[in-house]
Amino acid sequence: MKPSLRQSIGLTLMTMTLLIHPLANHVGAAGSYKEKQQQNQQQQSKQKQALSNKKTQLSKAQQKVYAIDQQINGLTLQVVENQQKIDQNTRQIKRLEQKIRLLKEKITKQETMLGDRLAVRQAKADQDPLLEAVFGAKDVGDMISRFNAFNTIAESDASLLKDYEQNKQQLATAQKKLRQTRLDLIDDRTNLKNKQRELKAEKTKRTSLLNRLKSEKRSIETTILSLKDASAQLKAQEAAAKAAAKAAKQQAAAQSAQPASSTKASTKVISKATGKFIKPAAGSISQGMGAASGSNGYAYHNGIDLAGPVNSPIVASASGVVIQASSGGPYGNHVYLSHNIGGKTYTTVYAHMNSLTVKAGQNVKQGQQIGNLGSTGNSTGPHLHFEIHDGGYQYNANGRTNELNPSDFF
Numbered sequence: 001m002k003p004s005l006r007q008s009i010g011l012t013l014m015t016m017t018l019l020i021h022p023l024a025n026h027v028g029a030a031g032s033y034k035e036k037q038q039q040n041q042q043q044q045s046k047q048k049q050a051l052s053n054k055k056t057q058l059s060k061a062q063q064k065v066y067a068i069d070q071q072i073n074g075l076t077l078q079v080v081e082n083q084q085k086i087d088q089n090t091r092q093i094k095r096l097e098q099k100i101r102l103l104k105e106k107i108t109k110q111e112t113m114l115g116d117r118l119a120v121r122q123a124k125a126d127q128d129p130l131l132e133a134v135f136g137a138k139d140v141g142d143m144i145s146r147f148n149a150f151n152t153i154a155e156s157d158a159s160l161l162k163d164y165e166q167n168k169q170q171l172a173t174a175q176k177k178l179r180q181t182r183l184d185l186i187d188d189r190t191n192l193k194n195k196q197r198e199l200k201a202e203k204t205k206r207t208s209l210l211n212r213l214k215s216e217k218r219s220i221e222t223t224i225l226s227l228k229d230a231s232a233q234l235k236a237q238e239a240a241a242k243a244a245a246k247a248a249k250q251q252a253a254a255q256s257a258q259p260a261s262s263t264k265a266s267t268k269v270i271s272k273a274t275g276k277f278i279k280p281a282a283g284s285i286s287q288g289m290g291a292a293s294g295s296n297g298y299a300y301h302n303g304i305d306l307a308g309p310v311n312s313p314i315v316a317s318a319s320g321v322v323i324q325a326s327s328g329g330p331y332g333n334h335v336y337l338s339h340n341i342g343g344k345t346y347t348t349v350y351a352h353m354n355s356l357t358v359k360a361g362q363n364v365k366q367g368q369q370i371g372n373l374g375s376t377g378n379s380t381g382p383h384l385h386f387e388i389h390d391g392g393y394q395y396n397a398n399g400r401t402n403e404l405n406p407s408d409f410f
Contacts, residue, residue: 283308332377
């Protein structure tokens with residue numbers, strides 16, 4: 001009688017220790033399933049406390065972010081006000097330049113008019129010493145000053161002269177104000193550039209602070225998820241071990257009632273329980289196994305990423321049993337399969353799927369579809385994150401545990 005896959009796994013487990021592999025950094029190296037579960041729960045408790053502390057830090061940091069936001073708002077307002085002042089000064093300069101131009105034109109006309117009025121009196125200069133003194137002036141301005149001194153200009157000419165002098169004074173005032181406004185404009189533009197640089201620095205500080213805290217939070221959440229997965233797998237492996245023991249007893253009883261040749265044949269079939277891993281999804285490798293930047297919560301990428309279109313099929317890399325098929329956390333929709341290949345136990349992981357087509361406890365064959373490619377969980381685009389573990393699932397965000405490089409198998 002040809003043994004089933006579950007019986008093959010059971011017989012293999014009987015020849016191994018009940019513990020497939022210790023969970024590095026998560027559980028102890030020895031002890032019963034119960035002891036391992038206790039250690040796992042202790043690690044989960046520590047990680048949850050660490051996450052709680054990190055959330056507290058994040059809350060405090062968020063208060064700092066609010067303070068930075070207030071600073072940014074204040075600086076933004078200052079930048080706007082500064083720009084408005086620059087615009088006002090620019091308009092003021094244009095108005096002053098226009099006023100100065102008109103005053104100069106008016107003054108030129110008045111000087112011409114005064115010159116004409118004074119020319120009428122030129123003929124009397126020989127008979128009037130006072131007028132002779134006035135007409136001895138070197139220019140029109142000097143002449144006007146002399147007329148003022150001797151009070152010899154007619155009332156109409158005096159009114160014209162008064163307006164002329166007022167225009168000259170307005171011209172001097174406008175020119176002075178124009179010079180100061182231009183200096184203010186230079187200062188305002190310098191202040192604007194300084195405020196803009198300060199504003200940019202505050203925004204950069206804010207972004208950096210939030211990204212760092214979010215990265216640390218993701219790292220702890222990933223560790224907690226891996227601990228939960230480890231706990232679930234310990235329970236699944238314990239159940240498998242019990243089932244294997246029961247199957248072994250049943251098979252031993254059946255074999256004792258069969259001829260020796262049949263027993264040898266059965267053993268021969270078990271020895272042929274070997275296989276290879278196949279590529280679980282079409283598409284190229286977008287990220288290989290190895291060191292990572294840490295921006296997504298891990299400093300070591302413990303598998304490979306296969307990029308592809310959304311909803312393209314994902315298949316079992318080898319025949320096995322579904323240990324876990326669930327959603328949520330950094331892996332999004334994910335599946336864990338346990339395999340017995342050539343007498344050895346392996347675990348494969350399929351993450352970020354759009355949907356699942358299998359459930360825990362289900363037997364699957366190599367090449368059988370288990371889900372569809374997607375971008376759930378901590379994912380930056382449609383791809384399948386795929387891992388192969390030598391034994392049970394282990395995880396460390398900062399380094400290698402028992403992962404095998406999938407690229408070595410296909």
